[in-house]
Amino acid sequence: xxxxxxxxxxxxxxxxxxxxxxxxxxxxxxxxxxxxxxxxxxxxxxxxxxxxxxxxxxxxxxxxxxxxxxxxxxxxxxxxxxxxxxxxxxxxxxxxxxxxxxxxxxxxxxxxxxxxxxxxxxxxxxxxxxxxxxxxxxxxxxxxxxxxxxxxxxxxxxxxxxxxxxxxxxxxxxxxxxxxxxxxxxxxxxxxxxxxxxxxxxxxxxxxxxxxxxxxxxxxxxxxxxxxxxxxxxxxxxxxxxxxxxxxxxxxxxxxxxxxxxxxxxxxxxxxxxxxxxxxxxxxxxxxxxxxxxxxxxxxx
Amino acid sequence: xxxxxxxxxxxxxxxxxxxxxxxxxxxxxxxxxxxxxxxxxxxxxxxxxxxxxxxxxxxxxxxxxxxxxxxxxxxxxxxxxxxxxxxxxxxxxxxxxxxxxxxxxxxxxxxxxxxxxxxxxxxxxxxxxxxxxxxxxxxxxxxxxxxxxxxxxxxxxxxxxxxxxxxxxxxxxxxxxxxxxxxxxxxxxxxxxxxxxxxxxxxxxxxxxxxxxxxxxxxxxxxxxxxxxxxxxxxxxxxxxxxxxxxxxxxxxxxxxxxxxxxxxxxxxxxxxxxxxxxxxxxxxxxxxxxxxxxxxxxxxxxxxxxxxxxxxxxxxxxxxxxxxxxxxxxxxxxxxxxxxxxxxxxxxxxxxxxxxxxxxxxxxxxxxxxxxx
Numbered sequence: 001x002x003x004x005x006x007x008x009x010x011x012x013x014x015x016x017x018x019x020x021x022x023x024x025x026x027x028x029x030x031x032x033x034x035x036x037x038x039x040x041x042x043x044x045x046x047x048x049x050x051x052x053x054x055x056x057x058x059x060x061x062x063x064x065x066x067x068x069x070x071x072x073x074x075x076x077x078x079x080x081x082x083x084x085x086x087x088x089x090x091x092x093x094x095x096x097x098x099x100x101x102x103x104x105x106x107x108x109x110x111x112x113x114x115x116x117x118x119x120x121x122x123x124x125x126x127x128x129x130x131x132x133x134x135x136x137x138x139x140x141x142x143x144x145x146x147x148x149x150x151x152x153x154x155x156x157x158x159x160x161x162x163x164x165x166x167x168x169x170x171x172x173x174x175x176x177x178x179x180x181x182x183x184x185x186x187x188x189x190x191x192x193x194x195x196x197x198x199x200x201x202x203x204x205x206x207x208x209x210x211x212x213x214x215x216x217x218x219x220x221x222x223x224x225x226x227x228x229x230x231x232x233x234x235x236x237x238x239x240x241x242x243x244x245x246x247x248x249x250x251x252x253x254x255x256x257x258x259x260x261x262x263x264x265x266x267x268x269x270x271x272x273x274x275x276x277x278x279x280x281x282x283x284x285x286x287x288x289x290x291x292x293x294x295x296x297x298x299x300x301x
Numbered sequence: 302x303x304x305x306x307x308x309x310x311x312x313x314x315x316x317x318x319x320x321x322x323x324x325x326x327x328x329x330x331x332x333x334x335x336x337x338x339x340x341x342x343x344x345x346x347x348x349x350x351x352x353x354x355x356x357x358x359x360x361x362x363x364x365x366x367x368x369x370x371x372x373x374x375x376x377x378x379x380x381x382x383x384x385x386x387x388x389x390x391x392x393x394x395x396x397x398x399x400x401x402x403x404x405x406x407x408x409x410x411x412x413x414x415x416x417x418x419x420x421x422x423x424x425x426x427x428x429x430x431x432x433x434x435x436x437x438x439x440x441x442x443x444x445x446x447x448x449x450x451x452x453x454x455x456x457x458x459x460x461x462x463x464x465x466x467x468x469x470x471x472x473x474x475x476x477x478x479x480x481x482x483x484x485x486x487x488x489x490x491x492x493x494x495x496x497x498x499x500x501x502x503x504x505x506x507x508x509x510x511x512x513x514x515x516x517x518x519x520x521x522x523x524x525x526x527x528x529x530x531x532x533x534x535x536x537x538x539x540x541x542x543x544x545x546x547x548x549x550x551x552x553x554x555x556x557x558x559x560x561x562x563x564x565x566x567x568x569x570x571x572x573x574x575x576x577x578x579x580x581x582x583x584x585x586x587x588x589x590x591x592x593x594x595x596x597x598x599x600x601x602x603x604x605x606x607x608x609x610x611x612x613x614x615x616x617x618x619x620x621x622x623x624x625x626x627x628x629x630x631x632x633x634x635x636x637x638x639x640x641x642x643x644x645x646x647x648x649x650x651x652x653x654x655x656x657x658x659x660x661x662x663x664x665x666x667x668x669x670x671x672x673x674x675x
Contacts, residue, residue: 197401200368203388204395205415205466215414219405 034279041272042066050268069273079257079274083281086254089168089243090236093175097183097232098225100176105187105224106217109194120188123181135174135245142170142246166248174246175236182235183228190224191217226289234282254278318344318502319365319470324374326360326526334360336526337374342470347496347503349517349534351510353549357526358506362472365504366395378469389418394468398475400459402447408458409434409443415466433461436495453484460492464499471496473505477512489515510550514538522546543675547594552629554600554640556593563587568672569611574634578611580667585674592673597629597643599669603662604654613664614640618657630655632663 042065043050055062073079108119126134141147142164149161164170194217202212218225240255247253254274261271319342326335335357342348350358363369365376367388376384383391394415402411412433416426434440437457447455456476463471476492477485493516496503507513513520514534521531529549530542541547544555558572563585570577570593577593585591607613619639620631630642642663644655655661 195401197397197399198403200366200388201395201397201401201403202414203368204366204393204397205462206389206418207414208389211418216403222405 037272037275040268041069041276043269044068045267045269066269069267069270070277072270073273073277078252079277082252082254082257083277085252086237086278087281089171089175089251089253090233090239092172093179093236094183094229094233096172096176097180098229101180101183101187101228102225104180105184105191108184108188109191116192123184126181131178132241132245135178135242138170138174138177138246139165142173166246168247168251171243171247171251171253174242175239178242179232179236182231186227186231187221187224190221190227194220226293230286234286237282238278315343317341318346318379319504320377320380321361321365322375322377324361324364324376325372326357326364326369327372333357333526335364335371338526338528340521340528340531342502342504344502345500346519347493347505347517349513349520350504350506350523351508351513351517351520351550352523353508356523358508358523359474361523362395362474362504362506365470366393366472367391392466392469393472394463394466394470395472395474396459396463396476399479400447400455402455402458402462404447407444407446408439408450411447411458412461412465414462419466429465433465436464436498437461452480453488456480456488460495464495464501467499468501471501471503473503475507475509476505477509478507485512492516522549524549540671541594541673544592544594544673547671547673552597552641552643553594554597556595558591558593560585560587560589560591567667570672573636574614574638576611577670578667579670579672583672585672589674593670594673595665595670597641598627600640600642600663600665602630602632602642602644602655603664606662607664609664612667612669613662615660615662616640618655618659618661621655621657628655630661632661 039053040050043053044064044066045051051064051066053063053065055064108116111119139146143149144161144163144165146165148164149158152158153161198216198220199209199212202216203209207215238255238258239253240259243251243253243256244259247256258271258274258278261267261274265271319340321338321340323337323339324335325333325337327333338357338361340348350361352358360369364371367383367386367390371384374384375382378392383393403414406414409430412430413426416429421429430443431440434443437460439454439457439461442450442454447458450458456479460476477488480488489512505513505517507516517534519532520534520537522529522537524545530537530546532540537546538550541550547553547555556570556572556574556577558570558577560568561571561576562569563582565582567581568579568583568585570579570591572593579593606615614632614634616632616634618630619633622629622631625646627643627645630644632640632642634640640663
């Protein structure tokens with residue numbers, strides 16, 4: 001009895017230790033930094049640093065919360081427009097990634113088993129070159145005297161170069177190109193696990209292969225679609241490098257605004273407020289989605 | 302086991318529903334999964350394909366469903382060649398092994414799935430699905446998802462789904478394989494009752510001989526891609542045509558021997574342990590090597606030496622396997638051969654003379670055995 005109970009106690013300590021590792025990681029590297037950002041966003045900018053939130057000058061702790069940055073964001077149409085435009089570009093990117101990634105992942109999952117590791121490697125291969133380099137490469141392809149325009153002109157298909165650079169076209173191409181692997185990988189993981197017997201059952205019940213795809217494969221890969229879309233959408237909203245290099249004056253994105261507030265205006269509270277609002281914009285729909293999924297999973301068991 | 306095929310069944314005109322003509326499936330140009338199989342299934346029949354794993358029974362079934370293309374041969378349904386018809390165009394439905402119920406659809410939607418594809422009017426679908434639900438006694442759970450059901454309930458949903466379109470032929474792939482033994486016994490009869498109520502023709506695939514015997518009206522014993530024997534369950538059990546069939550179906554004791562007397566009314570076979578006197582004539586010739594097969598339940602154990610010249614052996618009980626209703630005794634003969642004898646436990650005595658190490662005589666009558674030449 002004693003031995004077994006002591007074993008259980010040790011076991012529980014071990015369990016606690018293992019569980020606490022990700023929690024510790026989360027608290028130190030996610031929760032605390034976010035709280036610091038939140039704190040800065042409600043401070044005032046002083047000469048070299050931000051003001052202290054708690055003031056002890058009269059012997060009483062006085063907490064000063066400055067909401068001016070948030071009020072400014074809410075009052076300025078440019079910020080709202082930028083947020084909306086960020087979400088719009090992230091959304092288009094996600095849809096295009098899904099449209100290209102789904103068939104890609106589907107055929108990858110259906111290809112012969114011995115070819116799959118190689119195809120997976122090909123998806124990862126671009127990551128071996130610098131991200132900046134790859135984005136720059138697009139620049140040389142898309143500019144007015146770039147590779148694509150030169151070829152088209154020399155083939156007499158067009159007379160004047162197409163305007164493909166520094167507009168929403170180049171921005172979306174860059175974003176879709178960069179985020180596509182993040183859509184394909186979870187979809188592939190999901191689709192390769194799909195039980196082929198469901199498709200056989202559908203065929204047996206009179207479903208043509210095309211219909212079976214929409215009625216069986218797509219609904220059963222819902223988890224992969226959601227995971228892939230999240231992995232693309234969330235970082236795409238806050239993307240900075242791609243709009244900076246491939247975007248133009250018309251392609252407003254919040255990442256560039258953040259940069260400007262931090263490094264051009266040196267207004268840390270404002271930059272932090274912009275970041276906090278962005279987190280909320282992404283987090284709230286995600287939390288709702290999560291809750292809905294948890295409810296669905298709950299009703300299952 | 303199954304009821305004897307009554308006269309009515311045999312005299313009724315048999316209408317061939319399914320005809321398979323020398324069907325073969327060869328993988329990679331060499332592996333013969335199904336090797337030149339021909340068969341006919343009559344309307345209203347439950348045809349059992351029985352065999353061990355890898356014998357080709359599943360491949361044959363999948364060719365009937367359309368999931369595999371035959372390398373050679375033809376399949377006819379009601380005289381129509383369906384060999385090259387894709388699965389979704391065949392009036393054949395299948396109940397899959399472990400069911401393959403769509404996990405994202407409710408019980409109701411699963412059953413309605415095939416009907417919707419046919420473009421049936423909505424109210425007719427609802428009527429048909431409700432009828433199917435009551436047929437399989439699941440009227441209470443139309444909204445549940447498959448994983449919220451027990452194994453037995455899932456099995457019934459799968460049956461309802463495969464019957465909903467009123468297929469001309471129903472294929473059953475190990476229909477009871479996923480259920481535990483007790484549930485399997487009750488479900489077997491339930492399944493047969495439902496199938497007979499609907500009147501659908503079935504091809505049943507199973508590795509479980511009891512399942513095949515109870516459910517099927519005819520059985521094909523399959524091995525290495527071809528049929529060893531096709532017949533009624535009692536034919537396959539009592540008159541196996543080869544050592545392989547006798548061995549596969551049930552337990553059997555084999556005595557190897559040489560034909561001695563070959564008369565029109567009897568045959569004697571000299572075996573190492575005894576002389577077998579067979580009370581009917583067989584087509585063989587003296588000196589021919591044969592196997593005499595005797596089922597364990599057709600042998601009697603006794604303490605005293607039988608008063609007979611033939612058909613008995615002497616040995617020592619080396620193992621007793623107690624099943625409750627009956628016991629199987631392993632008897633080691635003087636030659637070292639071990640035979641099995643099954644006796645029904647008719648009394649409640651806990652001790653009897655048949656114990657480990659006891660000397661016993663086993664004997665059988667002259668119609669208990671079958672002489673196998675191949």
